[in-house]
Amino acid sequence: MSNKMTGELGELVKSGDGKIHTGPFGSQLHASDYVEDGIPCIMPANMKNSRVDLTSISYISELDAKRLSKYLVKENDIIYSRRGDVTQKALIRQNEAGYFCGTGCLLLRPGSNFDARFLTYYLSTSEIQKWIVSQAVGATMPNLNTGILSRLPFNGPEKLEQSKIADVLSVIENKIELNNQINTELEAMAKTLYDYWFVQFDFPDADGKPYKSSGGKMVYNKVLKREIPEGWNNGIVQDIIDKVPSSNRVPTKEFKDTGEYPIIDQSQDFICGYTDDESTVIKPETAHVIFGDHTRVVKLVNFDY
Template sequence: MNELFPLWAPWEVRSLSDLCSGADASIQTGPFGSQLHASDYVEVGTPCVMPQDIKGGRISTESIARISEEDLLRLCRFQLRRGDIVYPRRGDISKRALVGERETGWLCGTGCLRIRSNASAVDPAFLANYLSHPEVCAWIEGNAVGATMPHLNTGLAAAIPVVCPPIEEQREIAAILGALDDKIELNRKKAATLEEMARALYRSWFVDFDPVHAKAAGRTPAHMDATTAALFPDNFGEDGLPEGWSAEPFIDQALWVNGAAYKNMHFSTDADALPVIKIAELKAGVTANTKFTATDLGDRYRISRGELLFSWSGNPDTSIDAFVWPLGDAWLNQHIFAVRDNGRMSRAALFCALRYFKPEMAEIARNKQTIGLGHITRKDLEAFPVSVPPETVETAFETQVAPLFDRYCACLYENQTLATLRDTLLPRLMSGELRVGEAKEQVVAVA
């Protein structure tokens, strides 16, 4: 069998079907729609992995569906175990997730394909990394069925050529790449905790008004020094806001710059052209590899690392969201606002507000959606009130939230460095161009 890229080492190439034979190894689709309906999902039960749950090589539980114990027993042959690899069967068929200990016993859902390899023939973690090789992804997409929406079936998956170093070397390669993935995941969890802390502080001060309620009841505000507590009033006005505060349109708290509608004439193959950033890249986890680059359209649409972005169009549950841009200079595409400081709310406070009010924004978009897509307009932002305190309170909030936000951004930036290193090492390790010892030195230097 022919390899998909030049090899620097005398390694054999085998089909995925060969590596998924013997014992109970297999390539299997999830249950068909007739076997499992949306109406079967329950609030509490076993998670059922769907295509939208596959994110960044892992399985996300953010909006995962669940099934009852009865349905799990009925569909037990579709259960997952550690070392399985799950693919979407349609749409973005190049993404995949390696099943870990946490997901053992979960269900491979409708719309997914499960790859269970023979562990004596190939290391599952090595295989999962190999399947993320750019040339492998390109081969899968190029051979997929379907003109408008590519489909991945068991026959296509079975035909994937897999480079197979000796099993011990497979494990060493997987361990090197896994160390980077583990560090990325640790940073992701740190960032999530920091964001939660910042959002909780925003809610306490500017939504629930905890310090004001405490002082009105004659108590000292919790977790607050006397100087900061003195900045808050001890009573509320007739409008329900703390005395001296006001409600103002969200749109007035920042400059909301919508991206450009790029056309074919703007795209460029020049080496110094900048990437065009779209919602899909923001959601999937941005990498340095983007499909489009564009020529200069003016500084208004040029973004740089650290800019706050708000995607205002798409699926209300998954696309309406705020992001911090972690890469270098790029062009902003339509359907995304660059949310820039106008002297009112700081970038950290704006990020806290956008993430805190995400459910309300999603509901606004959901009420206006057509064909599953919703949107947030400038008029919506004009009609969306936020509480605005005196400048002294804003300054005190910035003093407390800025360190959290800076550490959050640092996690994003470090993850971008780690992901870039991983994407650089992976094809060289898989081809044998870079040997394990050299790669370890590079990983130790950053991880």
Template sequence: MLSNIRPYFKKAWLANRQGGCCNDVLVVRPDGIDAKYLFAALSTDAFFDYVTKGAKGTKMPRGDKDHIMRYPILRFDNEQNIGSLIFNLNHRISLLQKQVKKLESIAQLIYDYWFTQFDFPDENGKPYRQSGGKMVYSKELKREIPDGWGVETLGDVCKIKLGGTPDTKNDAYWDGDIPWLSSAEIACNPVLSSEKYITEEGQKHSATEWSPSGSVALSITRYLRAAILGVDSCFNQSVVTLEENDLLKKEYLYPLVLSQIPRYLVLRTGAQQPHINKEVVAETIFVLPPMDVLNNYYKIVKPLYQKIITSAKKAKLLNELRDWLLPMLVNGQVKVS
């Protein structure tokens, strides 16, 4: 099944169930050709470039069916092996991506249980609040919090940075080896790569900032999203980062920032480019648990976050391997025994 609207988005799906579709989807039924191999051949950049060149319309271009049907597909004796290889790679990538989402859900649930409901294990291993743990009213947070816990602002307890953009007309600032992120690249957690790279000169002669792997990035323009940096990165002015430290590590900062996004959305200003600024993040008030509670929490969730990053990196590597192999397989440059 091929998305026939805006074909440059390169959307193809090998259906695994019965159903219907709208008129912006083309259904390609295999006839005398292995379905998985056909899917592989129609998943290449070469195919979608071909479709895009023949598309009609400007704002919402649609592929031309007659043009698409003339796309040449090479045939091989081992089509089934080629199709199965690509299918298995896609399946493995999908499993890893699902694992990342599942682990994130578990980690978020633990954070909410400990620091929103305040049912972290007490000295007897029982849920603190449910077991009658002492609560006191916080004027700053306008709610009850466990006795002995503090209230701080993010700007007072961690380093927060706002990015910038090197001069795009200066070639000496670009195509270096330093990842440089835009707000759109904060959509997936963790962030493992960037579309653009800058040089040391570009970093030195601009307002961009650099943050190490493990920092929490927040896009502050339009769609507010958070992600953990899996690589050392610079970033533009639509991104702020919160750098972890001995007190607040990414395992606490990331779910904390996620929990604040609904409030940040309400605080956005601007019509065409609704946004928040760095100060809104820095002035965020939150409850600060004692160090012993934080350490116990880190012991539990740190392996989950390590697994999230490891699984995401595996998915990225398999994705790159598939994209490298795919055009060579369907062009006959590589054979599958």
């Protein structure tokens, strides 16, 4: 017995008591119907990385949600953008159940034949996205409809195997999301720190107190046309930094996957390879800032490289 499931998405969804239908039309929900607080209304602009992005989301009243209850989403539904970037979609998770499928969207309810997480990953593959774009209609703006989505070809495992695959992929995805959140928080902390130090001048003084707020002396700077902490001055970068001493260059063809010393270049990767050639090594006494003259990538290095 084969554990493969093959066919058009619409038929496979329908046989599992799922459905694919269009979201409400503009005539059913007008711009004047949106309210400041109520039921979140998912629009194409609220789809990001196959998730619902609550940034700048609109709301409808509970009365309108009840009137148009067929468009309220359930956990494991997939909402698709119907116009523009027709590859945009969002998987509805537990805390988003009861939100509203807004205008400009299609609602895909996978049914019992699918693990919704696996189907979302499947729909995110480049091959399927290219298929969707190639089938979209419209001379000026691509449009997706229920017919196109229903004809989408599916060739994959049955649900039990789908769930096993989705479990693994979900762990990786959640780790990536957590890392992105950490990066966002660190960036916000860096901006706050910069503001305190170089805008408000409330860096810690000798007693660990905020300098300016604690009465630290400020002096007027004619060039900057503002007061700055006593002892501070203005200048240009080339006057206040030293250039890193040069060393022997490591040819790209000699980069190793492992080695004694990491190689730093101007690519996005922090470390691009390794070498054992000590004549190429720079040993910083204090941290070095590496600035890519073409890529503009900036790296902070505080180890031998």
